[in-house]
Amino acid sequence: MASRTSPEAAAHAERGALAVICGGGTFPLAVAEAARRAGREVVLFPVRGFADIPLEGWPHVWVPIGQFGRLKRELRRHGCRDVVLIGNVLRVRIRDIRFDWTTLTMLPRVFSMLRGGDDHLLKSVARIFEEAGFRLLGAHEVAPEILMPPGQLGAVAPTEGELGDIEVGRHALTVTGPLDIGQGLVVMSRHIVAMEAAEGTDLMLARIAELRRIGRITRPARCGALVKLPKAGQDRRLDMPSLGVRTVEGAARAGLAGIAVEAGGVIVADVAALVRAADEAGLFIYGLEPPTETKR
Template identity: 40%
Template sequence: MTVPAPARLAIIAGSGGLPAALVASLAERPLICAPEGFAPAGLDVDQTFRVERLALFLHWLEDQGVTEVAFAGAVQRPRLDPSLFDPATATMVPRLLAAMGQGDDATLREVLAIFEEAGFALRGVADLAPALVPGPGVYAGGVTAQDETDAARAAAIVQALGAVDVGQGCVVAGGLCLAVEALPGTDAMLGFVAQIPASLRPARGLFYKAPKPAQDRRIDLPTLGVQTLRHAAAAGLGGVVWQAGGVICLDLPAMQQEADALGLTLWAR
């Protein structure tokens, strides 16, 4: 009887701390690969690749015995150089461009499809390291009746935004939406909220984060960390709330300690 070879995992790593947090949660070190220009923090990269040479990179993964792939970290849309396309990758360009025209979620789904068609099994962060995706609970502070109302309002807003592939977060205070997350990202949104005059906004309020309704949760789950809490506090907010089981917390103990120091509520709703 032939014994199947053990699965070998490769992480397609973007920038930020998530790839390192994921690797630290695994029993064995995977192969670390990164798109050019998006090196992960705190990790040595085994292979850098360009999107224009994606087909060649997929063949390289196969040659290394890779059978499973996980995506972790932040990657912005690359500027493609047509002169660098190899013939096989060039055939993928029309489908990628069509997906990019529909939004980030559609683009990521197409990328996943290309990797699956190449024979790789896709693993999500929640599957590989469930401790990074906390379940329901109040992890710091307390939840007020106004928090419950604001969180319900925020969840409805994020669901509506996600349905048209816009964003994964918003800020609500006293039932009013102060800002929504778009292409510039979470930090830019919280920076905008910090500049809203106190006369135009209710006190306290919260930042809410959740995946898009139809999102493939094997890629691009929302991520929170200590720095997010600091930005939320600087914006005058009283809490950070997220959809339980749908958001990555890079270091929950450190987030709890920081939330206590800042007087913030942490709630996986």
């Protein structure tokens, strides 16, 4: 008797292998594991100099920055049409990149991509992949379980005053988001004391800790909140904010009371580990309901 193939398995086979282009951090592996659990064949493409995940047991091809021609060939050789870009990749100096011929022919476009904020850069990268015939997927589309859930996650609840700080932060990020500045800020007693820019969330929190150390912030420990939201209009396939244990540890060192991020708009590699770290540090973790017009 012929075996039956489930509709999901048939759909996966028709789409071919999923390519996960891996920057730094744990999120690439979390996405790959979720896709594999869903029955999808996965090939990892770790970016040389940035990816730092264990690769044992995974088909993989290392890819250097600046060699898009080689990447295209490898994607097609492995039957990958669907592509996820996930993980940290810092901007590098043009003179430090070894371009292949395909990328050299695109240099005027590359220079234009680098003139602007992160959202401009990432949208330009997306167009290049799509023009080459690939379909870009968001990490949350492949692995919806990594999305931040709504409400209080751990044992600690935000106070009324901390909820007020969160609302100040939410409003400020709504205003600054279209300027492509950053996705996070810190509010203490209704006062914005830091905003994320090129340094990223963890270094912003380290700055808060240093400001406490030198006396520029005098509010008592366990005051204020880190607030993170997606920027208005950003392509969520490429640049969703993330939250992990390292950020919880940084918030604790910075003397914050907790962290609030948009539910469904921020990715979390391991919710259980996040909650455990927050409870141990005595911090709240709170998922904010997104504005009605941005719910998906």
